[in-house]
Amino acid sequence: MQAIYSTSAAAPDYALEELRKESTMGSEGTTVQRDIRRIDLSNFAARKAEITEQLWSAATEIGFFQIDHHGISAAEIDDAFALSESFFALPTATKAQWPLSRNAGWESLSQIRPSTGTADQKESYQITRPRMAGLWPSEQELPGFQQAALAFEAKCWQVGMQVLSCFADRLGFDSDFFARAHAPDSPHYQSTLRMLHYFAQDGAHTPGTWRAGAHTDFDCLTLLFQRPGQGGLQVLPGKEMQGRAWTPVEPAQGVITCNIGDMLMRWSDDQLPSNFHRVKHPAAHEYQGARYSLAFFCQANEDVVIRSPGGKYPDITAAEYLKQRISANFSNKY
Numbered sequence: 496m497q498a499i500y501s502t503s504a505a506a507p508d509y510a511l512e513e514l515r516k517e518s519t520m521g522s523e524g525t526t527v528q529r530d531i532r533r534i535d536l537s538n539f540a541a542r543k544a545e546i547t548e549q550l551w552s553a554a555t556e557i558g559f560f561q562i563d564h565h566g567i568s569a570a571e572i573d574d575a576f577a578l579s580e581s582f583f584a585l586p587t588a589t590k591a592q593w594p595l596s597r598n599a600g601w602e603s604l605s606q607i608r609p610s611t612g613t614a615d616q617k618e619s620y621q622i623t624r625p626r627m628a629g630l631w632p633s634e635q636e637l638p639g640f641q642q643a644a645l646a647f648e649a650k651c652w653q654v655g656m657q658v659l660s661c662f663a664d665r666l667g668f669d670s671d672f673f674a675r676a677h678a679p680d681s682p683h684y685q686s687t688l689r690m691l692h693y694f695a696q697d698g699a700h701t702p703g704t705w706r707a708g709a710h711t712d713f714d715c716l717t718l719l720f721q722r723p724g725q726g727g728l729q730v731l732p733g734k735e736m737q738g739r740a741w742t743p744v745e746p747a748q749g750v751i752t753c754n755i756g757d758m759l760m761r762w763s764d765d766q767l768p769s770n771f772h773r774v775k776h777p778a779a780h781e782y783q784g785a786r787y788s789l790a791f792f793c794q795a796n797e798d799v800v801i802r803s804p805g806g807k808y809p810d811i812t813a814a815e816y817l818k819q820r821i822s823a824n825f826s827n828k829y
């Protein structure tokens with residue numbers, strides 16, 4: 496795979512500070528255990544003030560955290576993984592009918608992170624509601640897929656908006672501010688459900704490659720589902736970024752790992768830090784099989800203007816913001 500970007504002297508001149516930062520993050524670094532906070536969302540309406548305090552301190556101090564009792568059952572998560580596995584089991588020629596464009600459709604070995612300059616060793620299928628014309632498997636190819644995938648996407652949206660409503664309260668916006676900014680019935684909706692399949696490890700990996708190279712997410716908030724036994728995710732807390740000491744996030748049944756993304760970092764005048772994360776190849780003594788994960792990216796609708804309370808950054812529409820980030824990862828895919 497030809498690298499488009501490298502981290503050498505020829506590194507491109509990125510317009511956004513977020514991209515410049517990312518282009519320096521490709522090195523191996525070290526690993527260190529850190530406590531990963533788990534926040535219980537049960538009885539959300541009655542406990543919202545308490546949950547908000549816990550989310551806010553985890554998000555401002557660290558930038559990633561886990562939630563449980565969030566309203567998506569373990570069985571629903573298992574079903575979503577089964578759906579994703581059935582999709583990736585389709586023949587390559589079938590999946591190639593639905594090529595990725597603007598966060599919708601299928602790609603394989605095509606995402607080149609500014610941090611590494613090499614392609615992630617994975618395939619993914621992304622669902623962005625208004626952009627799916629011609630990109631769904633037919634009922635013959637995968638019966639019930641579209642309906643089940645959209646139902647799961649809607650559940651993720653609900654959870655994402657609950658968490659964001661807590662941040663809205665603390666940022667001085669009204670509680671529904673982010674739900675309006677991510678309104679799913681708008682033609683400008685651009686939140687994305689991403690199914691990911693990291694290939695089984697077949698011998699030693701090519702040096703310099705990653706299952707997913709180090710990056711911060713482009714969005715406001717990411718909900719990430721992992722399968723027990725299929726680890727590899729490592730995170731770097733925003734405030735401790737300079738130390739390059741990565742922390743493994745072990746998968747746990749029913750739990751959602753959450754990241755703050757760059758869009759919300761900007762929207763909060765940097766109060767809520769995004770954090771770098773990556774997916775490493777399994778070590779020789781670890782499970783070598785395929786890894787599946789599911790990510791839901793809360794990305795404000797295209798027509799929404801990102802204007803932070805303190806005005807630290809100039810206004811930018813969510814459309815323009817994502818366009819710059821996606822263009823730096825996928826050549827000609829926006």
Ligand SMILES: O=C(O)CCC(=O)C(=O)O
Pocket residue numbers: 689691707712719721728772773774787788789790
């Ligand atoms: O698969 C994972 O665990 C992480 C995926 C990820 O970080 C992404 O797609 O942005």
Ligand SMILES: [Fe+2]
Pocket residue numbers: 710711712717772
């Ligand atoms: Fe990510």
